[in-house]
Amino acid sequence: CSKGALTYVTTANIYNEVGDWEDLFAPGLAGCQGCNTELLMRHTLRRVGPDTVLATPPGCVPGMGSVGFNGTTGTKVPVFHPLLTNTAAMLAGVKRQFKRMGRDVTALAIAGDGGASDVGFQSLSGAAERGEQMLFMVVDNEGYMNTGMQRSSCTPYGAWTSTTPIGAGCSAGQPAQGKTQDAKNLPLLMVNHRCAYVATASTAYMEDLYAKLDRAIEASKTGFAYVHVYSPCTTGWRFPSDQNMEVARKAVETNFVMLWEFTPSEGLRFSRSVDDPLPVTDYLKAMGRFRHLSPEQIEHIQGKVVENSKFIQRFSEQAHGG
Amino acid sequence: MYEVRFHGRGGQGSVLASGILAAALVEEGKYAVSIPSFGFERRGAPVVSFLRASERPIRQLTNIYNPDCLICVDPTLTRSVDIFAGLKPGGTLIQATHKPLAELVLPDTVGRVGLCDAVKIALEVFRRPITNTLMLGAFAKTTGVVSLDALKRALEHSDFRDAGLAQNMTALERGYAETTVHQIERRVAA
Amino acid sequence: MSRHQSYPLFNLEQANVPDDLCPVATDISPMLPGDWRSQRPVVDRDKCVKCAVCWLYCPVQCVEEHAAWFDFNLNTCKGCGICATECPQRAITMIGEAQ
Amino acid sequence: MSTTTLEKPAVSAPKKQKVMLCEGNEAAALAVALARPDMVAVYPITPQSSLVEHVASLIADGKMDADIVDAEGEHSVLSVLQGGALAGARTYTATCGPGLAFMFEPYFRTSGMRLPIVMSIVTRDGITPQCVWGGHQDAMTVREVGWVQIYCETVQEVLDTTVMAFRIAEDHDVMLPVNICLDGNYLSYGTARIELPDQSDVDAFMGTKDVNWHVALDPLKPMAVDPLTGGAGGKGPATFVRYRKSQCRGMQNALGVIEAVHAEWAERFGRSYAPLVEEYRLDDADFAIMTLGSMTGAAKDAVDEAREAGKKVGLIKIKTFSPFPVEALMRALSKVRALGVVDRSVGFRWNCGPMYQEVLGVLYRLARESGTVLPAMSFIGGLAGADITIPHFHRVIDATERLLDGPAPTEPVWLNEND
Incomplete structure (x- = not known):
């Protein structure tokens, strides 16, 4: 290996291994300054490699130019826009034909949370149920950030979005204070499809992400592999672009986001301890979209964090302890 | 053109019988078109299907409103359905029934009747009241429009296999053998 | 995956495929976002220990390795500042482009 | 060689x-x-x-x-x-x-x-x-x-x-x-x-x-399939138009x-079908009825019966509906002096059958070339599984025949209205 990063720093291990591998996106993509999605997709495709067909439904991924514009492409592997609604189905067709022809091709989807949890959920669920052989990655920036930061079903309770705004209220009800429902837990739904592999990940924990990518690529050769990556959005969540990793890290340290993986044979396993989390306010105060929260709303969110943590822990215990 | 209307109940196989009869007619080098009526054909509900036979290609793909022949595979159906609607004068009725001709109430349009105690025979052959193939035998015996041989060949090419095929062959033969044919003389000529 | 380099992009002309059937793109985007920057990262070469954290977290992957330090390709660096914030050695400073 | x-x-x-x-x-x-x-x-x-x-x-x-x-x-x-x-x-x-x-x-x-x-x-x-x-x-x-x-x-x-x-x-x-x-x-x-x-x-x-x-989506032939195309300015509009024209x-x-x-x-x-437009007994016909799909068999039988009764009727069947066979229809329609079009669906906007509506465009071209406007009317039948029978087609034939020396109705005739 020609790479000379310090081997005693564990973060350098990834660089030493894959630093020479080609970044399979164009050098210039139109992601926002400090875009976590751009970071994620560049690492992911580098790891998955060129024997890949990439599907990116409408959202930030193609929005920053990965499928290109008027004759130019942003990707060095075959790439296409599915519809927002049919990513898993269309990619399944591609993969099946290569399998029929006896060619080993990785079918990779990088989809937003809106296109996966809302309008694209039917095709996602159908493909998972059929065990279509693909790696389906969801970039969860908790809303429709590409089209102007509208709410999705993955938007968390209390968050400001352009369709769950903060307002003075009207005669019919309370003042509007952000989203009034909790987020849909898409990765847990995928666990209930008994996918070959399900994992949650964060770009703040790159070694964990890379390890999970390896397992997901392997699982995608025999079944449906699903990786759900929490992806802070500097523009939509309202924090300075340089704070991206810090926000991602705080999400995990407070248990707002938990990192785990699941296979049908091994069950669910945390890849990072969820004991002794920081208070959720450490996460909430890091960004503008939660600035308006009342003490009651913060209490609700903290309660949900604890509830979610216990809920997933029970999955984990049933798999290993029980 | 010879037009037949099948009457039965959902689950009794009258649509299947119509198809087998059409196949038998094709076996004999004739042209045949069969069309089921369309509704929610749930088990037990009255159903109809239509069959046209001809020496020449058949172009009409429509229902049949004035049949030459009625095949009623269910003995109780006449209580709820006017199976005789539109029957051509001098037309033929093939009826599954244990009753003698004298006990049947028939309109003036009926000119020929084939009667078969199909339920009794079916219970002996299948241990269930499946009368459709039986009534095809009755049809062949009563009308001569199709031969028993052609029906047998059509049955062989159908989806029936092994024991089911043997049972249906028996049913077909007994339907043919145990049908009584009656010509009804009308006092007033048409 | 054994292969880590891209295959050459498809060439419509060479393959004699009309360019008006299915919409396709076969040229890599020439866009370079370096001119988006209002701030640029500057590396203190003495402090840099080549831990690769900046490379790990750079969204545009514009970090380049030099003999004794890591530096940035300013054609694509958008100036987000993540590298400066994340550098464990505090070896990267963001300075205004106007200066 | x-x-x-x-x-x-x-x-x-x-x-x-x-x-x-x-x-x-x-x-x-x-x-x-x-x-x-x-x-x-x-x-x-x-x-x-x-x-x-x-x-x-x-x-x-x-x-x-x-x-x-x-x-x-x-x-x-x-x-x-x-x-x-x-x-x-x-x-x-x-x-x-x-x-x-x-x-x-x-x-x-x-x-x-x-x-x-x-x-x-x-x-x-x-x-x-x-x-x-x-x-x-x-x-x-x-x-x-x-x-x-x-x-x-x-x-x-x-x-x-x-x-x-x-x-x-x-x-x-x-x-x-x-x-x-x-x-x-x-x-x-x-x-x-x-x-x-x-x-x-x-x-x-x-x-x-x-x-x-x-x-192709094939790793050995990398390309972006269906990138964003269009927009105002630049090469977008021309690119989009090029694809649409193609x-x-x-x-x-x-x-x-x-x-x-x-x-x-x-x-x-050994089996031939008129690929675009079938003409049935049209060459010596005064007027024609037009059909689509499985209704045509009964319509042909009705035409035969009407011919025996002395009506000079023919039939035009459309087989290929898209692309609409304009030239083939022009040739067929130039042989008759009135037309009745039977649709098995409705065109909500024009209050007529959609095939009839398409034919109107052909009739316009025919009128420009021949100088005469062919009278035509719309029939709608067979909706929701309803049967279009030979008697229905006799009604179509009779009504179309009346167009030869009378005004054409502007409303469609609903064939199964009283069934």
């Missing part, structure tokens, strides 16, 4: 065709098997269900070597096939009515990506009123979306045309998806005698498969290809 190679190779005599009896849905399935697709995606819906059941059985019995995808809905059905086609698969599915409506998003896209997918529409009326029966409303509703749409009259024609559809779709001058429309109920479940071509003869007819020569050109090319493929089919298999 020599200049004589310009002559077409002689078509060897076809093997004996198997005579059998089947419903239209089974005929479609048998045709699909003969065309050897790589991938079939299915989702059941009345009255298409038995078609996909037959396809599934053929695959299960090893009589068809295709990957079958039991997708979770029609939207995914067509999406799976798009992916398959982009990777080089010959693909097929079938749907109707609400399924087609649910499929609309990828349906629109299929023609834009120039994917030669073949899909039967076992036509069904549109809901609401809630209904599960036949009618052309589903196919008519999507007639402006860039698919070739061909309607069949008989079970045999379903079989033959479904095989031909793959050749038409994959022709390099066309490269468009094709719908084979077979009337729900009357054709889907109508059982009739058919002749089944031998597989080897169909293989010779089909030639070599090359589905994705123009676009789509329209492919559609017009289809007219000639459909004729050529039908001619070759007739030569190879």
Whole structure:
């Protein structure tokens, strides 16, 4: 290996291994300054490699130019826009034909949370149920950030979005204070499809992400592999672009986001301890979209964090302890 | 053109019988078109299907409103359905029934009747009241429009296999053998 | 995956495929976002220990390795500042482009 | 080798065709098997269900070597096939009515990506009123979306045309998806005698498969498929127009290809159909009725009966509805002096049948060329599985005959209004 990063720093291990591998996106993509999605997709495709067909439904991924514009492409592997609604189905067709022809091709989807949890959920669920052989990655920036930061079903309770705004209220009800429902837990739904592999990940924990990518690529050769990556959005969540990793890290340290993986044979396993989390306010105060929260709303969110943590822990215990 | 209307109940196989009869007619080098009526054909509900036979290609793909022949595979159906609607004068009725001709109430349009105690025979052959193939035998015996041989060949090419095929062959033969044919003389000529 | 380099992009002309059937793109985007920057990262070469954290977290992957330090390709660096914030050695400073 | 190679190779005599009896849905399935697709995606819906059941059985019995995808809905059905086609698969599915409506998003896209997918529409009326029966409303509703749409009259024609559809779709001058429309109920479940071509003869007819020569999702040929195209300014508008014009050109090319493929089919298999527009007893007719699909058989019988009664009536059947066969219709319509058009669906905007509405455009061109305006009227029948019988067609014939020396009504005649 020609790479000379310090081997005693564990973060350098990834660089030493894959630093020479080609970044399979164009050098210039139109992601926002400090875009976590751009970071994620560049690492992911580098790891998955060129024997890949990439599907990116409408959202930030193609929005920053990965499928290109008027004759130019942003990707060095075959790439296409599915519809927002049919990513898993269309990619399944591609993969099946290569399998029929006896060619080993990785079918990779990088989809937003809106296109996966809302309008694209039917095709996602159908493909998972059929065990279509693909790696389906969801970039969860908790809303429709590409089209102007509208709410999705993955938007968390209390968050400001352009369709769950903060307002003075009207005669019919309370003042509007952000989203009034909790987020849909898409990765847990995928666990209930008994996918070959399900994992949650964060770009703040790159070694964990890379390890999970390896397992997901392997699982995608025999079944449906699903990786759900929490992806802070500097523009939509309202924090300075340089704070991206810090926000991602705080999400995990407070248990707002938990990192785990699941296979049908091994069950669910945390890849990072969820004991002794920081208070959720450490996460909430890091960004503008939660600035308006009342003490009651913060209490609700903290309660949900604890509830979610216990809920997933029970999955984990049933798999290993029980 | 010879037009037949099948009457039965959902689950009794009258649509299947119509198809087998059409196949038998094709076996004999004739042209045949069969069309089921369309509704929610749930088990037990009255159903109809239509069959046209001809020496020449058949172009009409429509229902049949004035049949030459009625095949009623269910003995109780006449209580709820006017199976005789539109029957051509001098037309033929093939009826599954244990009753003698004298006990049947028939309109003036009926000119020929084939009667078969199909339920009794079916219970002996299948241990269930499946009368459709039986009534095809009755049809062949009563009308001569199709031969028993052609029906047998059509049955062989159908989806029936092994024991089911043997049972249906028996049913077909007994339907043919145990049908009584009656010509009804009308006092007033048409 | 054994292969880590891209295959050459498809060439419509060479393959004699009309360019008006299915919409396709076969040229890599020439866009370079370096001119988006209002701030640029500057590396203190003495402090840099080549831990690769900046490379790990750079969204545009514009970090380049030099003999004794890591530096940035300013054609694509958008100036987000993540590298400066994340550098464990505090070896990267963001300075205004106007200066 | 020599200049004589310009002559077409002689078509060897076809093997004996198997005579059998089947419903239209089974005929479609048998045709699909003969065309050897790589991938079939299915989702059941009345009255298409038995078609996909037959396809599934053929695959299960090893009589068809295709990957079958039991997708979770029609939207995914067509999406799976798009992916398959982009990777080089010959693909097929079938749907109707609400399924087609649910499929609309990828349906629109299929023609834009120039994917030669073949899909039967076992036509069904549109809901609401809630209904599960036949009618052309589903196919008519999507007639402006860039698919070739061909309607069949008989079970045999379903079989033959479904095989031909793959050749038409994959022709390099066309490269468009094709719908084979077979009337729900009357054709889907109508059982009739058919002749089944031998597989080897169909293989010779089909030639070599090359589905994705123009676009591919293949790691060895990297490209971006369907990037953003258009916008105001730059090269966007011209680029978009170039693709759209090419789509329209492919559609017009289809007219000639459909004729050529039908001619070759007739030569190879001995069964010929008018590929675009059929003229029946038209040459000495004073007036004509126009039909589409399975209603045509009864209409021809009615025309024969009317001829015996001294009425000089002929019949024009449209087989290819999209692209609309304008020139062929001009030739047919120039032979008569009045026209009655029978639709099995409605055109809500004009308060008439959609086929009638399309014909009005042809009549305008005919009037410009001949100087006379052909009187025409619209009949709507057979909605939601209703029967259009010979007596109905006699009403159509009589009303159309009256156009020869009377005013044309502006309202449509609803044939089953009093049934």
